[in-house]
Amino acid sequence: MTAAAAEKIPPAMPSFLDGLRPEALGAPESGIVEVMNYGRTREGMIPLWAGEGDVPTPAFITEAATRSLAAGETFYTWQRGIPDLREALARYHTNLFGKPFEPGRFFVTQSGMHALQTCVRMVAGKGDEVIVPSPVWPNFPAAIGVAGATPVMVPQIYTDAGWQLDRQRIADAVTPRTRGIFINSPSNPTGWVATPDDLAFVLDLARRHGLWIFADEIYTRFHYAGGRAPSFRDIRTPEDRIFFTDTFSKNWSMTGWRMGWIEAPPELGQTIENLVQYSTSGVAAFMQRAGIAALDRGESFVQHQIARARQGRDIVVDGLGATGKVRFAPVNGAFYLFFTVEGRPDVRRLGLEIVDDANVGLAPGTAFGPGGEGFMRLCFLRSPEQLQVATQRLVDWLGRI
Ligand SMILES: Cc1ncc(COP(=O)(O)O)c(C=O)c1O
CATH class of the missing domain: 3.40.640.10 (Type I PLP-dependent aspartate aminotransferase-like (Major domain))
Incomplete structure (x- = not known):
C-alpha cells in the first residue's frame, strides 16, 4: 500500500464495548438459546427446552x-x-x-x-x-x-x-x-x-x-x-x-x-x-x-399442573428408560428430566442433532454449569399427547444412533 493510500484509512474506531464494565461484558449468553434459535422455526417442532408448560394462564387470573x-x-x-x-x-x-x-x-x-x-x-x-x-x-x-x-x-x-x-x-x-x-x-x-x-x-x-x-x-x-x-x-x-x-x-x-x-x-x-x-x-x-x-x-389449577407434570414425568421416564440408551437419576421434584445419552458426550452438538433428526427441542446440560456436561434437559410440563409423540420421536432416534 502506498503512503497516500494508507493516509486515507480512518483510524480504528474505539469499540463501544471498550466503554462497558467488565461485569456487564462478562454476563454469559444463555447456553439454551443457541439450540432454540436453531430449531424454533422448524415445522412440527416439539419444544421441551424452556422451563414452562403449554397451558396459558387460566381465565380467572387474567x-x-x-x-x-x-x-x-x-x-x-x-x-x-x-x-x-x-x-x-x-x-x-x-x-x-x-x-x-x-x-x-x-x-x-x-x-x-x-x-x-x-x-x-x-x-x-x-x-x-x-x-x-x-x-x-x-x-x-x-x-x-x-x-x-x-x-x-x-x-x-x-x-x-x-x-x-x-x-x-x-x-x-x-x-x-x-x-x-x-x-x-x-x-x-x-x-x-x-x-x-x-x-x-x-x-x-x-x-x-x-x-x-x-x-x-x-x-x-x-x-x-x-x-x-x-x-x-x-x-x-x-x-x-x-x-x-x-x-x-x-x-x-x-x-x-x-x-x-x-x-x-x-x-x-x-x-x-x-x-x-x-x-x-x-x-x-x-x-x-x-x-x-x-x-x-x-389451588385446583395448581393441583392440575402437578398432576400433569407427574403424568409427563411417567411418560418420558418410562419411554426413554426402556431404550437402555439413556441414563438418569430418579426425578423427585420440579418438571425436568436430566439425562445422558450413551456414547454422546458432546451435548451442544447433540442438541442440534436432536432438532434435525427428531424434531424435538432439548436444552444442553452444559448450560447449567459444572456437573451438567454430558446431560440433556427435557421439560415435561406439557400435554400428555405431545409428550407421547416427543418421546416416540426420541425413542426412534435413539434406535437409529
Ligand atoms: C430455579 C428457578 N428459579 C427461579 C426462576 C425464575 O422464574 P421467573 O423469573 O420466571 O419468575 C426459574 C425459572 O425458570 C427457575 O428455574
Missing part, C-alpha cells in the same frame, strides 16, 4: 387483571407490593406450611429473577463469593457475576441412585469472602430434592459462618413423593439469615407475566423497597390483582 385495568388501576403503586397481595401471600404460605406468616415478610417483585437479583444485591458485591451447588439454573450464578461477586460452583455428586449435595466440598468452599449459599430445591435442572438433613446441614453451616441462604424453592409444589418438598421454613428460626425467592411463573402458568416475590425478615423492608424503587419502581397494580386471584383461587 380476568382479575382486566377488571383492574378497566377500574383504572393504572397508576404508580406500592414498591413493596399492594397490601392486598402481601396479605394474600401471607395466607397462601400459612396454608401451605401450616403456621402463621406475617404480610410484612413479603415483597412483590418483577419476577423470580428480579427477586433473586434484589437479594444478591443486598449482600454480595465486588470481592465477595457465593457458594452455588451445580448443575444449577444458570441465571443465579450469572446474577452474582453481574453484581461483581464470584459464584463458587460446587458440583453435586451424581449416581444413578440420585443427585446428592457434596456436603464436604460445600463446607470446604467457605472462605472469609463467602457471603452466602444458594440452594434450589427441588432443582432445575436435576430434579434433586434436598432432604431435611441436607437443609439442616446448610442452615448449620450458614449459622456458624454468618452466611445468607438464598432459598429458591419455587418448585416446592412439584414434589413427587407427595405434598410439598422439605423447606428451610420447616426448620428456620426468626434469627436465621434466609431469603426466599419465589415466582408466579410455574404454579399458575404465568411465565410471561414477570411477577414474583421475596420472603425476608421485615427488618429488610426499607432496603428492599429502595432497591425496588431504583430498579423497577414496583409491579403494575393490575398484575398484582391477578396475583391475588392466583393465590386465593388457584
Whole structure:
C-alpha cells in the first residue's frame, strides 16, 4: 500500500464495548438459546427446552387483571407490593406450611429473577463469593457475576441412585469472602430434592459462618413423593439469615407475566423497597390483582399442573428408560428430566442433532454449569399427547444412533 493510500484509512474506531464494565461484558449468553434459535422455526417442532408448560394462564387470573385495568388501576403503586397481595401471600404460605406468616415478610417483585437479583444485591458485591451447588439454573450464578461477586460452583455428586449435595466440598468452599449459599430445591435442572438433613446441614453451616441462604424453592409444589418438598421454613428460626425467592411463573402458568416475590425478615423492608424503587419502581397494580386471584383461587389449577407434570414425568421416564440408551437419576421434584445419552458426550452438538433428526427441542446440560456436561434437559410440563409423540420421536432416534 502506498503512503497516500494508507493516509486515507480512518483510524480504528474505539469499540463501544471498550466503554462497558467488565461485569456487564462478562454476563454469559444463555447456553439454551443457541439450540432454540436453531430449531424454533422448524415445522412440527416439539419444544421441551424452556422451563414452562403449554397451558396459558387460566381465565380467572387474567380476568382479575382486566377488571383492574378497566377500574383504572393504572397508576404508580406500592414498591413493596399492594397490601392486598402481601396479605394474600401471607395466607397462601400459612396454608401451605401450616403456621402463621406475617404480610410484612413479603415483597412483590418483577419476577423470580428480579427477586433473586434484589437479594444478591443486598449482600454480595465486588470481592465477595457465593457458594452455588451445580448443575444449577444458570441465571443465579450469572446474577452474582453481574453484581461483581464470584459464584463458587460446587458440583453435586451424581449416581444413578440420585443427585446428592457434596456436603464436604460445600463446607470446604467457605472462605472469609463467602457471603452466602444458594440452594434450589427441588432443582432445575436435576430434579434433586434436598432432604431435611441436607437443609439442616446448610442452615448449620450458614449459622456458624454468618452466611445468607438464598432459598429458591419455587418448585416446592412439584414434589413427587407427595405434598410439598422439605423447606428451610420447616426448620428456620426468626434469627436465621434466609431469603426466599419465589415466582408466579410455574404454579399458575404465568411465565410471561414477570411477577414474583421475596420472603425476608421485615427488618429488610426499607432496603428492599429502595432497591425496588431504583430498579423497577414496583409491579403494575393490575398484575398484582391477578396475583391475588392466583393465590386465593388457584389451588385446583395448581393441583392440575402437578398432576400433569407427574403424568409427563411417567411418560418420558418410562419411554426413554426402556431404550437402555439413556441414563438418569430418579426425578423427585420440579418438571425436568436430566439425562445422558450413551456414547454422546458432546451435548451442544447433540442438541442440534436432536432438532434435525427428531424434531424435538432439548436444552444442553452444559448450560447449567459444572456437573451438567454430558446431560440433556427435557421439560415435561406439557400435554400428555405431545409428550407421547416427543418421546416416540426420541425413542426412534435413539434406535437409529
Ligand atoms: C430455579 C428457578 N428459579 C427461579 C426462576 C425464575 O422464574 P421467573 O423469573 O420466571 O419468575 C426459574 C425459572 O425458570 C427457575 O428455574
